[in-house]
Amino acid sequence: MFDSKEHYGKVTRFFHWGMAVLILWQFLTVGSRVLMEDTAVEQFMWGTHKPLGVLLLLLIAARITWALLNLSRRPPSVNLLATLGHIALYALLLIVPTLGLLRQYGSGRSFEPFGIPLFSGFEGKIEFLVEPGNLLHGSLGWTLLALIVGHIAMAVWHRKREGAIDVLPRMWR
Template sequence: MPWRDTPLRYGLVSRALHWSMALLFAWQFAGMAIRLTVGRSPLTAFMVGTHAPLGTLLLLLVLLRGAWGLLNLGRRPGHGPGAVGRLANLGHLALYGLMLVVPLLALLRQYGSGRAFAPFGVPLMPGFEGRIEALVAPANAAHGLLAWTLLALVGGHVLMVLVHRFLWRDDVLSRMAGRAGGESRAAPLPQRAPLPAGAETASS
């Protein structure tokens, strides 16, 4: 199984980052959903108690994934030409942007609160007396809203994967979930028939 990306498939490192982050985000949003629906309970306390350290871990994974993506930028599968390809690029940029901004806002709030923070026992912020409202207020206003916006984008991302799989019947899903090896047997995405002159080619 190749560890680097290729024009046909994502490699082992990209897949590990993608699916580990997907699981962590699912846990984070499940915890918030339980908090909203169940209220105070031992399960709520446990899941919400993991929210801050796992959010910090997610921020680290986002940075690693972004760096790895830049290193493999010329090797990895593209989103295709046309309007659909451009929208896919914009959607992925929005996902990466929110995955970076949402935990950063939470860390700013944590620092501004003056409370010490040691995720997984690693001292990250020593804490201090007082409070920096200029750091706390933006996170209070935007962290939750942007987090739910991120969830909506993730839902759209999953929906488009299903559209590719069952409506357009192309090879997008197998890039990240199928065989990572065997590129010699893998066919590229089918090219749709060209549209009349002046129309956009919708290929993903």
Template sequence: MSRWLDSPLRYGLVSRLLHWSMAALLLWQFASMAVKNIVGRHPLTAFMVGSHKPVGTVLMLLVLVRGAWGLSQWARRPPHPRTLIGRGATAGHAVLYALMAYVPAVALLREAGSGRGFAPFGIPLFPATGQKIEWMLAPANLSHGVLAWTLCALIAGHVLMVALHQMWWRDGTLARMAGPLQR
């Protein structure tokens, strides 16, 4: 059972599965939008962008599950050091979580207000009404793309910090999320 739960030394299997599955889906989301911006109209673009909304819906669900799991494991998790860098890591993770929740949530709000209906994977979430609701469209139209790319930049910073921990400080930070589950 201890392999599944977090500990002060490392993240457990559940946290790792949530982390790495979200990483893979976020990579897909950013890659699909990058291909759209670089290639334009193309069959590859149509395939990748066609999955954007359903994958975003899965990401929203995973954010909720990950947040609930993280709260349930809060006292067990590896602590950040009580230094300026540790406080920066805490703040950085808080912003990452906030954006991982906000970006898909505001996109779902836009879908609800679009009037077109929304049924990712054939599961109806919002019925087609034919009526646009502007107050639901506006937040996503203003912020979804900009904050998604901001999230992408923060994720890149997160990866760079992990590389810094691994190669410069050699403090075992990467092993907490990717190393052996038990010693």
């Protein structure tokens, strides 16, 4: 269950791969919004974007807590750039959905992800909550995607490059 110096435990692997699937879905929902606007596919997929964003926010909070609990047990980082890259990934995984949630609240519209009332609507808008989301949610989301692609590329590079530490078995047991 717990991490070790050689590999990540079952809980960490569940968070990693489960969130990977949900994040892929999130980017597919955005793709459907951009490429298939006003279609049944876009309507279905986009309808899942906000609820899954809340779920991802809860999962990243749990994942950060779990990572901190396992900090002394985890496999060592390959180098400082890998550490900084992971910190950036965790930060964006926290910031991007938080901005979306703040924008949703500031819009004055009610929000009930998965049928659970998170907050009720109200008249008007709270601009200082809406504007950061309008300005940064999408841009930071694409930055997150670039970091994820880089993360995958570096895992493959470390696996293929002679003399490099093959990091994939740590997360793929």
